[in-house]
Amino acid sequence: MARILSIDYGRKRTGLAVTDPLQIIAGGLATVSTSELFDWLKAYVEREQVERIVIGEPRQMDGSPSENLARVQQFVNRWRQAVPIVPIEFYDERFTSVLAHQAMLDGGLKKKARQNKALVDEISATIILEDYMRSRR
Numbered sequence: 001m002a003r004i005l006s007i008d009y010g011r012k013r014t015g016l017a018v019t020d021p022l023q024i025i026a027g028g029l030a031t032v033s034t035s036e037l038f039d040w041l042k043a044y045v046e047r048e049q050v051e052r053i054v055i056g057e058p059r060q061m062d063g064s065p066s067e068n069l070a071r072v073q074q075f076v077n078r079w080r081q082a083v084p085i086v087p088i089e090f091y092d093e094r095f096t097s098v099l100a101h102q103a104m105l106d107g108g109l110k111k112k113a114r115q116n117k118a119l120v121d122e123i124s125a126t127i128i129l130e131d132y133m134r135s136r137r
Contacts, residue, residue, distance in 0.1 A: 002049035005041075006129035008056050008096065008121050009072045010034060015121025017129045021049070026129040031118035038078065045086050053079070053086060054132045056093025056124070091132045096124040 001022055008015035014037045016029040032040045044050070055076060058066040072090075079088050 002051035004052055004054060004129065004133070005029070005044070005050050006054045006056070006091075006125045006132065007037075008093065008125040008128060009037075009058075009068070009075060010121060011068065011071065013118055013121050015118070015123070015125035017122065017125035018048075018050075019129065019133070023051075023133065026126050026133060028122040028126050031121045038075070038082075041079070042083065045083065050086050053088040054091045054128060055088055056096060056128045057090035059092065059094055061094065091128055091135075093124070093128055096127045 003021055004019045004023055004026075006017045006026070008017075012034055013031050014034045015031050017026055018029045019026050030040075041053070055072060058068040058072060060066055076088050076090070079086075
């Protein structure tokens with residue numbers, strides 16, 4: 001089997017998470033500058049087997065598009081054109097940042113660590129991936 005990779009796409013930073021090759025466990029992978037994301041991902045899928053990419057679909061609580069959705073859609077369209085062999089699909093990301101902060105609190109992280117936005121993005125990507133995997137079972 002191949003890995004599933006998830007993306008919590010942000011304007012400045014993007015959190016990434018990935019499964020193990022058997023798709024049993026999801027874990028944080030990295031946080032990269034959004035301007036470097038496309039090239040970073042292309043290099044990653046060249047060296048690792050990736051079955052698919054799941055990207056958080058940013059929506060408001062009422063389901064309407066958030067301001068970041070247009071940027072995410074541009075990235076998805078660019079990916080689909082350049083790397084059609086690795087499908088990319090949207091997955092609802094509402095509440096992931098809240099859940100990431102709660103996970104950090106529950107994990108006993110100190111206030112300074114909880115202010116690390118890169119860590120929040122990576123945890124958010126992990127939550128997106130865990131939810132996606134749960135929905136497929």
